[in-house]
Amino acid sequence: MKELLSGNEALALGAYHAGVRVAAAYPGTPSTEILESIARFEDVYAEWSTNEKVAMEVALGAAYAGVRSLVSLKHVGLNVAMDPFMAASTTGVNAGMVVISADDPGIHSSQNEQDNRHYVRLAKVPLLEPSDSQEAYDLMAYAFDMSEEFDTPVLVRSTTRISHSKSVVDVSRRRVLAATQVGFPRNERKYVMLPGHARLRRPVIEERLVKLAAHAEGSPLNRIEWGERSLGIVTSGIAYQYAREVFPKASFLKLGMTYPLAKDLVRHFASQVDRMIVVEELDPFLQENIEALGIKVSGKEFVPRIGELNPSVVEEGALNAGLLAGTAPRQKTHVDSKLPRRPPLLCPGCPHTGIFFVLSGMGKRLKLPGAKDRSLRKSTLTITGDIGCYTLATYPPLSAMDTTACMGASIGQALGMKKAGVDNKVVAVIGDSTFLHSGITPLVDAVYNQGRITVVILDNGTTAMTGHQDHPGTGVSAQGKETEAVHLEQLVRGMGIGDVRVVDAFDMKALRSAVRSSLDSAALSVIIVRGECAVRVPRRSAPRVVDTEKCDQCGTCLLLGCPAIQTENGQVYIDTTLCVGDYCTICQQICPRQAIGPTVEE
Amino acid sequence: MNNVDMLVTGVGGQGVILASDMIGEVALAAGCDVKKTDTLGMAQRGGSVISNVRIGQKVWSPLIRESGVDILVAFEKLEAARWVDYLRPGAVAIVNNHALPPLSVNLGDERYPNDEEIAGILRQRAGRIYFINGTESAKKLGNVRTLNMYMLGCASLLLAFDVQMWKDCMSRRIRSNVLQVNIAAFDLGRKEGLDVHIG
Numbered sequence A: 001m002k003e004l005l006s007g008n009e010a011l012a013l014g015a016y017h018a019g020v021r022v023a024a025a026y027p028g029t030p031s032t033e034i035l036e037s038i039a040r041f042e043d044v045y046a047e048w049s050t051n052e053k054v055a056m057e058v059a060l061g062a063a064y065a066g067v068r069s070l071v072s073l074k075h076v077g078l079n080v081a082m083d084p085f086m087a088a089s090t091t092g093v094n095a096g097m098v099v100i101s102a103d104d105p106g107i108h109s110s111q112n113e114q115d116n117r118h119y120v121r122l123a124k125v126p127l128l129e130p131s132d133s134q135e136a137y138d139l140m141a142y143a144f145d146m147s148e149e150f151d152t153p154v155l156v157r158s159t160t161r162i163s164h165s166k167s168v169v170d171v172s173r174r175r176v177l178a179a180t181q182v183g184f185p186r187n188e189r190k191y192v193m194l195p196g197h198a199r200l201r202r203p204v205i206e207e208r209l210v211k212l213a214a215h216a217e218g219s220p221l222n223r224i225e226w227g228e229r230s231l232g233i234v235t236s237g238i239a240y241q242y243a244r245e246v247f248p249k250a251s252f253l254k255l256g257m258t259y260p261l262a263k264d265l266v267r268h269f270a271s272q273v274d275r276m277i278v279v280e281e282l283d284p285f286l287q288e289n290i291e292a293l294g295i296k297v298s299g300k301e302f303v304p305r306i307g308e309l310n311p312s313v314v315e316e317g318a319l320n321a322g323l324l325a326g327t328a329p330r331q332k333t334h335v336d337s338k339l340p341r342r343p344p345l346l347c348p349g350c351p352h353t354g355i356f357f358v359l360s361g362m363g364k365r366l367k368l369p370g371a372k373d374r375s376l377r378k379s380t381l382t383i384t385g386d387i388g389c390y391t392l393a394t395y396p397p398l399s400a401m402d403t404t405a406c407m408g409a410s411i412g413q414a415l416g417m418k419k420a421g422v423d424n425k426v427v428a429v430i431g432d433s434t435f436l437h438s439g440i441t442p443l444v445d446a447v448y449n450q451g452r453i454t455v456v457i458l459d460n461g462t463t464a465m466t467g468h469q470d471h472p473g474t475g476v477s478a479q480g481k482e483t484e485a486v487h488l489e490q491l492v493r494g495m496g497i498g499d500v501r502v503v504d505a506f507d508m509k510a511l512r513s514a515v516r517s518s519l520d521s522a523a524l525s526v527i528i529v530r531g532e533c534a535v536r537v538p539r540r541s542a543p544r545v546v547d548t549e550k551c552d553q554c555g556t557c558l559l560l561g562c563p564a565i566q567t568e569n570g571q572v573y574i575d576t577t578l579c580v581g582d583y584c585t586i587c588q589q590i591c592p593r594q595a596i597g598p599t600v601e602e
Numbered sequence B: 001m002n003n004v005d006m007l008v009t010g011v012g013g014q015g016v017i018l019a020s021d022m023i024g025e026v027a028l029a030a031g032c033d034v035k036k037t038d039t040l041g042m043a044q045r046g047g048s049v050i051s052n053v054r055i056g057q058k059v060w061s062p063l064i065r066e067s068g069v070d071i072l073v074a075f076e077k078l079e080a081a082r083w084v085d086y087l088r089p090g091a092v093a094i095v096n097n098h099a100l101p102p103l104s105v106n107l108g109d110e111r112y113p114n115d116e117e118i119a120g121i122l123r124q125r126a127g128r129i130y131f132i133n134g135t136e137s138a139k140k141l142g143n144v145r146t147l148n149m150y151m152l153g154c155a156s157l158l159l160a161f162d163v164q165m166w167k168d169c170m171s172r173r174i175r176s177n178v179l180q181v182n183i184a185a186f187d188l189g190r191k192e193g194l195d196v197h198i199g
């Protein structure tokens, strides 16, 4: 049966048909939909783990116990999970274990750009790269078989464009469950990595790599597509599609298994073509591995190593390198750079807006329309931030975030700044899902080392940024079942923090007084700002309206950055189709002229 | 069917992705090869959304080359102008005559281009430009959220698929309690599209 599936859906279905029984993940664009798709199957155990490291450990435990297991994560998620990933490589896996890493070339929705293919050299494990949804689907069964045959975790590398493109998949398989017994075969020398045991594993790993390299030579994932022999292109992943389109006549060595490299196959291909190039996204991973064989090859000389590729970029590189006859591409109009941009915003009724308005005001950062820019350096507050929807508070008009590095960093950074001796009060702001992911240990550190900082936990009851996944604080599992909820205030108090306040996210007065008291406090303080995500829990009633008689156009309400508050010919008005009404009322609370109120139902 | 490369664009929350998904599904049902891909920046509302849909005998890249787009369907005016470099000379543009000013415009930091400017930008590449009042028509049907099906109705005039195939796809993809109003929006889009001679 043919279906139009995204790469993520295809990876999930492929894993399901390959008999996966345990799947663990932490959400992260562009990987999130893999676990969401698998969680719909009732005969799979699927969980949102607290973070990627835990997900990797859960999957490893399942694999040890004889069950095929899957981890899916975004590129930076593998940074977090690297310790257990190395362990998995060292001990081997018993039943099949596949890790899907979805990289984000072009940084569509991430904090950095990194090419996770490099990790397989460090971990000495095989790497598979699909180039469309059909391959993504087919590859999973292959990956699990390979994992078992070679007793190794297998890394499957997707990218945003693979994960988030839909293409036609012939769904040819059915779910097959391995006949293996569930049960953990105790074996200390394999599973207890005391130094003496770990030393025994080293030669096993090196031998495994040699066997995998031999396997790669004959793998059906690697294939030659002959065209004209004047140009041979080595490529993998989505870059294959772009190259096929831009070079319709060339010969191709299409690699689906990109590590260890099929060296003889590459040598053979190189010997048959006049000129060989590599077309790959991000770093020269294939190129450098091929160069190490002493083969002359080029690629990154004209295909950019920064950002996402597309057919236009590949074509431009090819023209510049003289690989394609023809003229330079059409002149751009550059219209886009002159048009107003449309960055994403905090939604109308977002529970993050109020607290950032307060922080921005107290930090003297707000700027009324037409007023001169205040120097940010003069702010009396330093606000270390974290990752989530709330990172959007960095943009004007709120301008209320000073750092965002990686998940969980806000608290440690705040502590570091304070210990470094900055005069400013330092506030760390972190979302609920992010706090549970990696904010707990730094907060314990702040307790232990007596950090005089304020930590604001934004509890909107969901992982909003990545599309509203549940997390350990929500009381609902990845498969929609009711479960235990971790209570943030109990957790924080249990660490020994006395100064803990819980505030309604839509009560501006309470927010102001909580922030003021916490900033004045000589001890470590925590404010939990609670209010449900407006998208997740859509409630609408009595949208607000502006009384144009009372309104004097001071522009204060515009400083919230609420998308429902707009201007037309200098007059502020509220878009009633966007405003959530009674549920929020923040604009009404901050209006100095009391010019905002509910619409009166007729 | 000849190869068709389409861009569907708008603002987060307008239903661009569902509409472009449905184009892909109908094309598949008609036996074509299809690839489609969405770019929506951070997975948030309110930002620019762009879907590439490619239909043909064999499609390689899911992304369309610059100067390669045959049909642009824009749910918002400013977003229509943004993608002009992707249009091939002579392309068709269907533009919802509706403005959603970004925050920077509301704050007075940037200016929303006027209709003349938007048409002028599109004319640099497009052969035919249709401005249609989709938002108004959807409002008249009592549900602004049906705009995407209205736009799909207009776009369907340029694609050689049976009307029934679109409706079958709508029944599969749209919740039953709002199915009727969405079908009505699709029909109205087709009708009003014909009125301005799309096709």
Ligand SMILES: Cc1ncc(C[n+]2csc(CCOP(=O)(O)OP(=O)(O)O)c2C)c(N)n1
Residues within 6 Å of the ligand: A026, A027, A028, A029, A052, A074, A076, A077, A080, A110, A111, A387, A388, A389, A390, A407, A430, A431, A432, A433, A434, A435, A458, A460, A462, A463, A464, A465, A466
């Ligand atoms: C290591 C890592 N894993 C996952 C992500 C993707 N990601 C970014 S923010 C975020 C969580 C956001 O949830 P929360 O902190 O509750 O804030 P909200 O978006 O709900 O405001 C996730 C999963 C990431 N950036 N880094």
